[in-house]
Amino acid sequence: xxxxxxxxxxxxxxxxxxxxxxxxxxxxxxxxxxxxxxxxxxxxxxxxxxxxxxxxxxxxxxxxxxxxxxxxxxxxxxxxxxxxxxxxxxxxxxxxxxxxxxxxxxxxxxxxxxxxxxxxxxxxxxxxxxxxxxxxxxxxxxxxxxxxxxxxxxxxxxxxxxxxxxxxxxxxxxxxxxxxxxxxxxxxxxxxxxxxxxxxxxxxxxxxxxxxxxxxxxxxxxxxxxxxxxxxxxxxxxxxxxxxxxxxxx
Numbered sequence: 001x002x003x004x005x006x007x008x009x010x011x012x013x014x015x016x017x018x019x020x021x022x023x024x025x026x027x028x029x030x031x032x033x034x035x036x037x038x039x040x041x042x043x044x045x046x047x048x049x050x051x052x053x054x055x056x057x058x059x060x061x062x063x064x065x066x067x068x069x070x071x072x073x074x075x076x077x078x079x080x081x082x083x084x085x086x087x088x089x090x091x092x093x094x095x096x097x098x099x100x101x102x103x104x105x106x107x108x109x110x111x112x113x114x115x116x117x118x119x120x121x122x123x124x125x126x127x128x129x130x131x132x133x134x135x136x137x138x139x140x141x142x143x144x145x146x147x148x149x150x151x152x153x154x155x156x157x158x159x160x161x162x163x164x165x166x167x168x169x170x171x172x173x174x175x176x177x178x179x180x181x182x183x184x185x186x187x188x189x190x191x192x193x194x195x196x197x198x199x200x201x202x203x204x205x206x207x208x209x210x211x212x213x214x215x216x217x218x219x220x221x222x223x224x225x226x227x228x229x230x231x232x233x234x235x236x237x238x239x240x241x242x243x244x245x246x247x248x249x250x
Contacts, residue, residue: 003031005039010047012197016150018045021109023137028110037071048082057082065096075116081167087125104128128169134182147191152198164199173208180220187226195231202239215243
């Protein structure tokens with residue numbers, strides 16, 4: 001049985017992606033470990049938003065690649081925003097990297113890891129369109145009482161200073177039923193606090209329901225047995241509706 005260490009950099013949205021990858025790998029027979037020294041595969045889920053984050057990601061890639069000489073490491077796989085944004089540069093300039101997965105190819109993590117272990121340098125980076133659902137396996141990497149739920153992926157604001165639409169794709173909300181089902185499953189597993197995240201949380205629902213629906217989602221989630229706290233992250237004030245204020249105050 002091969003062991004996999006996942007090193008996550010960047011934001012909470014990246015952390016959810018790492019948890020989904022861990023779930024897919026564990027379901028396929030891999031063992032998730034925290035031991036870098038003994039891991040057969042190390043996955044670095046990178047951030048590539050600002051220069052400091054890019055530098056941190058590259059430094060971590062080079063550091064962890066050292067375990068090919070001093071540890072059990074056989075394959076080093078880079079995922080996340082840096083992989084999506086600079087895949088060509090990584091393949092050309094970092095021979096230490098054995099595999100690449102963009103932000104939209106998370107379901108292919110098992111396939112890529114297996115290819116890398118067979119000695120094939122694998123790369124899967126395409127236009128992002130993926131978003132996970134409540135049926136996908138997930139290994140929480142947070143304290144057991146708290147978890148993040150990604151209500152949407154990508155961004156369509158197209159701010160001049162921001163590369164997120166290019167890295168994560170257009171804004172795409174998850175169906176409300178899927179989010180409620182996920183919250184129920186987390187509650188059954190002992191989670192008491194859920195943190196709702198997206199690049200623009202208050203825009204939730206506009207693309208699939210034709211209006212801002214975060215208030216309706218909050219009301220449904222507040223009815224889930226076992227959940228004591230609901231927190232919102234990345235809430236743009238431009239989409240803060242009267243209904244959302246009432247839902248929070250109620």
